[in-house]
Amino acid sequence: MRFVLIGAGRVGLRTARVLHEEGHDVTLIERDEATAKRARNQGFTVVDGDGSQETLLEQARVEDADAVGALTGDLNTNFSACLIADHYGCRTVLRIDEEYREEIYRKYADVVDEVIYPERLGAMGAKNALLGGTIRAIADIAQHLQVVELTITDEAPINGYTISELQLPADATVLAFGKIDGDLEIPTADESLESGDRLVVLADFAVLSDVRQIVVGETAGRTGAEIEAETTVEDTEANTGGTN
Template identity: 65%
Template structure:
C-alpha cells in the first residue's frame, strides 16, 4: 500500500520507517530543507513544501494513496492536510499537540479518522517499563476503554483460583488468557491461575486500578490509565 506522511520530524520519519519495514510505499512531505536532506539521505522519497498548501499535497498523488498521516508539530497544517486528503478518499490520521484536544478532534473533526498524541503513547510505554512489566497497555479501544495485558504475580490475590472464580469489577472483561510462556488464547474457565500467567482485559480507565489490584496485586497506583 502507498502512504503519505506529512512531517519528516521524529514522529513522521519513524512512522515512515515502520511502514517501509512492513513493505509499504511512503512519500514524505516536509518544508524544512534540513529535514528534507536527512530523509533523502535515509533513502525516502520526499516532497519539499508546506503541506498546508493544497498544491503541495496534490503533488503527492493523494488519489493513489491509502492513507495520510498528518504528523507535524503544527496542528493547523495537520488539520488542513487531513481535510484535503479526506476529499481525495484517504484514511486520515491527525497528530494533536495537547492532550485535552484529543476528545475535541475525535468528536468534531469529521475529516479525521484517527487522532494520535505521541507523548501519551510514549508515557504509557515508559510507565509500563517503570512498573516492571506486570502491566502492558495493548491498545486504546475508545476514549475511556483500554485493552491491557496483566501478568499474575506471586502477590496476586487470585493466585490458585481458576478463571471461573475470577470476579472482575463492572466495566471490565477478560478477553484472552495465556499460561506462563504460552501465547494468549480464548480463556478456558477451569484453568488455575499461577504466577507468570497473562490475562488480556478490556476495561474502563476508571476500573483499571481495581483490575490491577486483583490480578497483579501490588499497591502502586497508576495515573492516567495503564
C-alpha cells in the same frame, strides 16, 4: 499499502521507517530543507513544501494513497492536511500536542479517523493508527519480534477449536488467553476459542500475516491492524512548519 506523511521530523521519519520496513510505500512532505535532506539520505521520497497545501499533497500523489498521516508539530497544518486528504478518500491520522484538544477534534472533525499523541505512542502508535484494522500491538520485543493481541472473529478458521488444537507458525507462540470481557490468563489446553475471545501472541514479523489469517480470519498478507501501542518514546519536540 501507500502512505503520505506530513512532516519528516522525529515522529514522521520514525513512522516512515517502520512502514517501509514492513514493505509499504511512503512519501513524505517536509518544508524544512535540512530535515527533508535527511529523509532523502535515508532513501525516502520527499516533496518539499507546506503539507497543508493541496498542490503539494497532489505532488505526493494523495489520490493514490491509502492513508495520510499529518504528523507535524503544527496543529493547523495537520488539520488542513486531513481535510484535504479526506476529500480524496484517504484514511486520516491527526497528530495533536495537547490532550484537551482531542474532544474538540472528535466532536467537530468527522474528517479525522484517528487522533494520536506521539509523545505517548511513538512511531509504532502512529503507524498502527494509519493502518487501521483488528489487531492490537502491545510491544516490540526485538527488531523482528512483536507481541500482539488478536480478537477471534466469526470468520476465523480457529473459531470453535480448543487451545490444544491451535496450530500457529513455528515462529509464533501463544502467551495468554482471555474469554470475551474476561481477564487475560495463562491458557489451558482445553479452553475453547470463540468469537470475541482474545489471544496474546509473540510472533516474528515475517509470520504475523499468517497468524492474523488463522486467528482473525483476514487474508494472509493483509497488513491492516488496529493497534494502540502501550510503549512510549521520548519525543517532546513541538517544532512547527512541517518538522517533527
